[in-house]
Amino acid sequence: MADNRSFESTLHDIVYSIDTGTGLKIIRVGLYILLLLVIVMVFTATQFRGLKSAEAMDLCQLGRNISFDNGLITKNVRPLSMHVMEGRTPDENPQIGLHPDLYNAPAYPALLSLGFGFFELIGVDPFEVPEGSHAALLPAEQWVVLPVNHLFAILTGMLVFLLGKRLFSREIGFLGMTIYYLSNLVWIDSISGLNISMAVFFSVLSFHQMIVSMLNKRDGDGKLLWILPFLISIISAVIAFYTRFITAAIVPGICLFAWLMAGRFRGGTRFVFIFAVLYFLLITPWFVRNYRISGNPVGMAMYSMLNESPRFPDNSVERDYHPEISGGQIVDSMKKKWVLNYSGEYAGVISGMGGGILMSLFLVTFFYHFVRPQVNYLRWGLGVSLLLMVIIAGFFSESSIRMLHLFWPFAILYGLAFFYILIDRLDLGVRLYNLALKCLIVFLAFIPFGLTLMPPHEVHPYPPYNTYIISRVAGMLNEREVLCTDMPWATAWYGDRVSVLLPQDLDQFYEINDYKQYISGMYFTTITKNKPFVKELLDGPEKSWLPVMSGRTPPDFPLKQGVSLHRQDQIFLSDRDRWSTRAAEAAE
Structure with missing residues (x-):
């Protein structure tokens, strides 16, 4: 009888756990993960037909070269970079066979090389094109490039939850994470093959760790609990820089937040100084490498700004083996390119995020004072970085402008927080009405994603890529x-x-x-x-x-x-x- 009571008691505990306790949480988390995987697979199946971006292919071929122990050597050789290399060698050798890459950041190709190397290690060739298939997808894209980017997108969503929970409430964090996973721009960036998802993750991680560091220090936690996140924030910002150089724009915002949180002139300056010094020390090797190879610390970045400008349409500047470019031409081209970028195709790049609803609410919060000081301080830091990135991105390519998606996780959280404030001000009284309004904001943010999944679906990128x-x-x-x-x-x-x-x-x-x-x-x-x-x-x-x-x-x-x-x-x-x-x- 004792055994029967024990069995009945255990069975009762299991049923109770599934009904209200830990078991219910596990089931909910499992269902949420399953739904997320379905979203990823459906979006990929309907929207991915191969890489379409020249930049994405360039990054991937760098990853393959690294995996074969060739280092940061490119097989995409531009006459312009040949001209630069000739000026750096005594015999005017353009080094076409072992041409150093001077255009791209190294972190993302290095990560892809690990994936390529794994398949080579197990005896599988990820670069073999299926015979007789005129619409073939390269296995390396399907099993390395896409999973890496999807992983970073998923991890960024988790950071959205942690940020929302720390800054506002658990409910806002969960709802923000859900909206992030239902955002069209997140998965478009993920299937592009570009390094945007990776750069966004490490940038958001840098902000998150600095928030954790400053709040732990304010609350009087042990030194390890705030020093370690502080160092992780620096390392994450450095990795973000080595993923996409434009992420350097987040450093002033992070430093401003730390300066305000640590007491401004009562100790905050030293944190800014330490962060800035360590950050620049860690990115200096890249400038030294570029200067040693090309004579320019930033490599070919200045020439990249001339691409797709009125004076140098498409990639004509890179095709010129004997460029004759004056300083006045550079300044004039940059000004015109910046204006055309934001007055044309990218006029709604910020307001259009997530359908524009949450992004609009985020911008409105700059005229509202939150009760928690860390929320206000972070907002001003984000504002500085956002403004700086808008200015810089206009001089570069479309993918650089898409790096403004870095601020989408924060826009979701601040927009939701302000939306909750508006709901409270309405004082509807009936809980069902509040729930309906919350569902409405999720639905409005979901509309661009839902429309993308509807037919017609994406086609293969020919012309020109087959x-x-x-x-x-x-x-x-x-x-x-x-x-x-x-x-x-x-x-x-x-x-x-x-x-x-x-x-x-x-x-x-x-x-x-x-x-x-x-x-x-x-x-x-x-x-x-x-x-x-x-x-x-x-x-x-x-x-x-x-x-x-x-x-x-x-x-x-x-x-x-x-x-x-x-x-x-x-x-x-x-x-x-x-x-x-x-x-x-x-x-x-």
């Missing part, structure tokens, strides 16, 4: 040969071949081919062939390439053999017939 064709074209050259193309980032990633960006004109090609590096093949895609015929191909900057693309190569042109690819919207030229056997499938 994994199968690119890999077959690159396969016509051996590893020691060099390809010249208008999309070297794609042939470097999908084809694993050293690829020189198409020079500005035919004369520069001759100079490179005759005196610097023999070019074994030339690959034209719709990037060039789809340009306006009269404005650019006939009488514009591409006029020297029009005869080559049309099959009317000049008498002294070294690549006289050619084959059309994919319904003749691409063409591959070489010094001899390389495709009779290996390229028959690609030429269909």
